[in-house]
Amino acid sequence: MQAGLQANISFYLTGRIPPGELEPLDGLDLRPALFAEYRDLTRLRYDFPLVLAEGSADAPVQSLCGLIDGALREIAGGADGGRLRAHALRFEQEIRALAAESGGTKLSALWAGAAGRVSAHNDVEFQDSLKRLRAAIKVDGAVVDCDAALPSRLFQHAWTSLQNRKAQRFHATVGRLTAQLADILAADAQHSPEGMSAPRLQASVGATHRGAFDFEALSRLLAESTPKVALGEARRRRIESLLATLRSQRFFAAPDRDGAEPHAFAFESCAGAVAAYRERMPEMIALAKAIAMARLEVEGAYAEARHGPFFAEFGANGLDPADAELFPDYLVCLRAADMTAAESELALTAAAAGMPAKIVVQSDDILDLAPIGGEHLAFGLRSRQLVSAATSLASVYVLQASSSHLYRCRERILRGLAFPGTAVFAVFAGAGDDRLPPYLSAAAAMESRAFPAFAYDPSGGADWASRFHILDNPQPEADWPTHSLACEDADRQRMTERVAFTLVDFVACDRRYARHFARVPRAQWNGGAASVADFLAAAEGEVPDKVPYLLMVDGANALQRVIVDARLMRAARRCAEMWRSLQELGGIRNSHAERLLARERAAWAAEQAKAASAPAATTPAPAAAASAAAPAAAPAAVEAEPERASDDPYIETARCTTCNECTQINDKMFAYNENKQAFIKDPDAGTYRQLVEAAESCQVSIIHPGKPRNPNEPGLDELLKRAEAFG
Secondary structure, eight states: OHHHHHHHHHHHHHOOOOTTTOEEOTTSOOEEGGGTTOSOGGGSOSSOSEEEETTOSSSOEEEHHHHHHHHHHHHOOSTTHHHHHHHHHHHHHHHHHHHHHSTTOBHHHHHHHHHHHTTTOOOHHHHHHHHHHHHHOOOOEEEEOSSTTHHHHHHHHHHHHHHHHHHHHHHHHHHHHHHHHHHHHHHHHHTSTTTTSHHHHHHTSOGGGGGGOOHHHHHHHHHHHSOOOOOOHHHHHHHHHHHHHHHHOOSSOOTTOOSSOOOOOEESSHHHHHHHHHHHHHHHHHHHHHHHHHHHHHTTOOOHHHHHHHHHTTTTTOOOHHHHTTSOOEEEEEEGGGOOHHHHHHHHHHHHHTOOEEEEEEESOSOOBOTTSTTOBOSSHHHHHHHHHHHHTSSSEEEEEEGGGTTTTHHHHHHHHTSSSOEEEEEEOOOSOTTSOHHHHHHHHHHTTSSOOEEEOGGGOSSHHHHEEOTTSSSTTSSSOEEEEEEEOTTSOEEEEEEEOOHHHHHHTOGGGGGGEEEEOGGGOOTTEEEHHHHHHSOTTSOTTOEEEEEEEOTTOOEEEEEEOHHHHHHHHHHHHHHHHHHHHTTSSOHHHHHHHHHHHHHHHHHHHHHHHSOOOOOOOHHHHHHHHHHHHHHHHHTOOOOOOTTSOEEOGGGOOOOOHHHHHOTTTEEEOTTSOEEESOTTSSOHHHHHHHHHHOTTOOEEOOSOSOTTOTTHHHHHHHHGGGO
8 A cells, every 4th residue: 555655656746657556548548537427419418509590690699409499488388398398309319410410501401301310200299399390490500519610600600690780780871871862963963954955854754745745845944943053063073972982882792783892801810801901991981981971961961161171181080989880890710829929919909909800719729838848838828818918908808718608608709799899709619639529628628727718898897897707617716616426436336526627637638648647546546645626725735645636437437546747736726826816807706805804804803892892881771772672673574584385495595606507407497586696496397306416516505405396206215315415
């Protein structure tokens, strides 16, 4: 036993495996124990795949399971609701499997393909369910999975949807102005001598009645009776010039117009976008000026003496934000691995200047090594530098998220794409290692704090607390998220323990860093090891007689213990420090607030001590004391807890920390109120097992499962024992 402990300590300190004592991870195909249930994502029901809905600017990105659930809420309310749900979920699984095989295919095509697969089932009820389900789903569009192409496809689609809506507004405005300006010219032409000439009048009358008129006499009569209110040569030329500018614009495609191709606004480099923006600025100013002048002309309010000097200098100091809003935004999709220092600097320059650019930086690898050598992890340095600098500008919308989380933060994405200025989006696609599906890798990066989610929205309010948010992260108040791990011990008895998911778990998924781990044979498991989370929670050097270990599983889901070397643990400490810094920015564990609170508590304690040492006040008369006590007693009745049946499940909602654990287990049973705090929405929407698991997952132990509502649910004896701790 002692020899095994010495071998473990030796590996921890040196990273070298002593011969015959430990086993290298290469070739073992191990993964973190919490991943045991996620081997085949196509068998699970979660956010992906997504549907890039066509023609929907308000909801351009939707989830397949969300569409199915929405359809079921519409059609499955009757006596056949159970049958419809069963058939719908079975058919959804077919579509999910097809989508995994052929990414980007339209939902309508996948639906037809999945229907063909199940056509062998001649069940009339099944076919009826599919028909009703399809009629209730009125959305079509490409179905995309969480893969390397997702970030650019999703942002392209959402950006295009918003630009199409902007184009509709533009064409409505410019189309109306163009028609009104053309009417002014047409009316002037009709009242001109040429417009009232005999040949023009004759041409305006149908051939059947031409012989009934003396067009020469009619021309003389109109010329004598029509008031002389011609436009004037200067105004006519001005209106003709405005019409030419409005009709020749290239910022928005006009389907009914031939001529030059419209400008492109999607780029793969900041250099290309900035060059195009600079080159088009005179054209933008001319078009904005034409629109402003056209509005005055159609209202008859243009006065040369007053407006001429103003429009002569229009745009000399750049476009006003309201005028700039007329034009499309520039979309720039970048790969962090290809970004040069010059490209990063140009992106920041554009952001500082307020260029209407939406810059998406996709990282496929955030476990890259820092350029200083020594195997220091860089944690996606290129994108981190850009988002940090962009956030410091205070006027740039910034969003960082893993691709696994893009659907959950779709509202933040749309808000950023519609932001009037620069927006920077940093996305980790999780596509750098083929050992894990990109979704799982991306989710692990966010869960492990290696790539945490956050948003900075300058339009959110006047202060940092209103603008900066990190609550999209799992269990944002904790150093590391913890989850329940159910397994069997050596005696094949079921046991459950809380396991943290740390940076070390994430790194363990990457074969490049296998040398930082060593498998410990079960016979050598001993008390000389501490979990990675416990090891990191202790002060550095506080547990010199223990080595950190990680729980992993092999292909058969057999639990393995893996120890970690000191180099990787130092990287984990750095990751935790960066996360704590982000927590402070998000208002969690804020050191300034904690110091202020400590001072206030100390002052309050001093006041209490001073009051306790002061001479006792004269005892009031009984009647006065009773009258003084009466108002104080009244609020107690108001604050009394609402009565509930002792067997009902409940949550101490006021203590909820919004960790998302319970809603991730079952978002029909658990929901959030207007304060983003959990309550039990429908105790019959799930199982007693889910109630117990949610109670075990809750980091502040505020979920009380009560008693089972279904006495026939399997495994109740064991579940009731586990629920005793939360009674």
